[in-house]
Amino acid sequence: MADLYEDTRQQAGKHNLKNQWFAAHGIEVERRKLDFGDYARTDGFSNIVIDSKQDMQEVAGNVGHDHARFVRECDRAAEAGYRLYILVEEHPEYADRDLLATWVSGVCRRCRKCDPLESKCVARRFKPLNGPTLRKIIDRIEYDHGARFLFCDKRDTARVICDLLGVSYLK
Template sequence: MAAPLRIDTRQQLGKHNAKNRWFAEHGVETVAVKLDAGDYAYAPSNILIDTKKDVDELSMDCGKDHARFVREIDRAAASGCRLVVLIEQHPEYNDRENLRHWSGYVCRKCRKCDPNGGDRCATRKYTPMHGARLAKILDKLEENHGAKFVFCSKSKSAQIICDMMGIPYD
């Protein structure tokens, strides 16, 4: 019998029902435990997976929460694992050129400036995260800290988690 997929106990309740349902339907045994890094771990694999619901959540981790996020990536590396961040939105953003044209929620709502053009926000005291800056940060996190960023559709994330970690399923 295969080892169970370990799921971090700090996952938000109700936000991962589709993945949990997919695991159950495909015979993937799961167990909830506190993980030091990532949201998903599987004993024989050296990959830890952290999920983000969308690019806006990723941009917050790469901007305002950057230092904490880097510490999490480095904790994974120190334990001999690679952190793969699975962003459940816009698979086309796997092409960093497409990601460079992304605008965050704040800018999509405001529409008074062009942050991708390097403008400061006309209504805020800071410049919100924009696609070109986010793409550059992801490149540096991959290069300097060994993380990997993968974009996928929400409906495919559970299967991608299993495939990346080598978890057998029905």
């Protein structure tokens, strides 16, 4: 029997580092469609599901442009009795929300026509989502929808998933 379920909508080949870690530590992973999140425990002894995000740029897209869809997923998990953890595989230091407020979108870093932390953009009609606003949105999602954002280094993601779900692994 598998130890973890991985959502079938996870893109094949993009999670090799996690899959290699799981295999090396004796974790059997079964791919199946999950209603929310990317990883869940198979035995039903946990009410936690984990949605992994590659980086802050993906988070910004999810909580900005795709906000309504993202919040619906958070609410579906909560209504089913699950706690959704959004595990961001970049910048573990952003667990400090003051540092999170300093994040600058890749769009703004490439543009260089205005101050990325200002509210107006001289190059685009709409300003890309940046740290201060992103921090407020994340705080609000946690408060209103029960999700929790965690940050870790990409090398530690698989271990953090197992720790959060309470899955034993070979040390």
